[in-house]
Amino acid sequence: MVEDFAGGFLTVALHRVLPLEYRRWAPVVTRLGCRSAGVWAAWWLSRLVGAGYTAMRGAYLFVGGVSGYAVRHGYVQRGWVERGSIPACVLWGGLVALGAGWQVGNGFRTPFPLNLLLLPVSMAEAVLVFVVGVLG
Template structure:
């Protein structure tokens, strides 16, 4: 349990670090374009906080982008891994049943690629959320995933 939480904590830290780096790059441009506009809109006593506020907003946007990219990368990896596991199992079953056609040529790789593409498309188009029946069916796993997320986010392990 602790090893899983520690690994996830490292991934959390890497994602946040990437997000902060993205935010730092965005901050320079945002200050260049937004500082004068915000300065004209807010009272003089708040002018010293404009650059700091823009920096925090851009870091928040950068972290949001990094989390989305981490989800996309994770979904691509899961889709490729799952597609090849499925195709390998179907290939073994088809050989046992006397149908070896899937092992000839590139059929198994083509099928795995199509399944992986479908999996990535499904994940991104559904917003990385399970359908309601999937949440009910897989409730123990959803609960464990949520619990691990809380442990990693709040260093409670």
């Protein structure tokens, strides 16, 4: 869609900037640049959606586990922390905001001790991002 919208303008701009012997490459560079920009944007949007989902799922599991523990050991009554109750929703929402904020605030990077352990996985992800972005 970016190519359809701005491809003509970008091709003309490249024709004006490039030397004569490279002008024939302007449409190819425009097409690859627009597609790479689209893949890059889709990749970042998928990271944002993934961050939101993992924050919601993690908060859901945490609230369920902690509330079950609290009820089982008599710290709170059963109805006070059931799913859908106001305290459970407030706790869940706060944890979702905290988890998503943590991920976005760290730039989707793994914190220090885990980044060394997960270095091979991070390298494989970087290679995949490059291959999809350049060859996509």
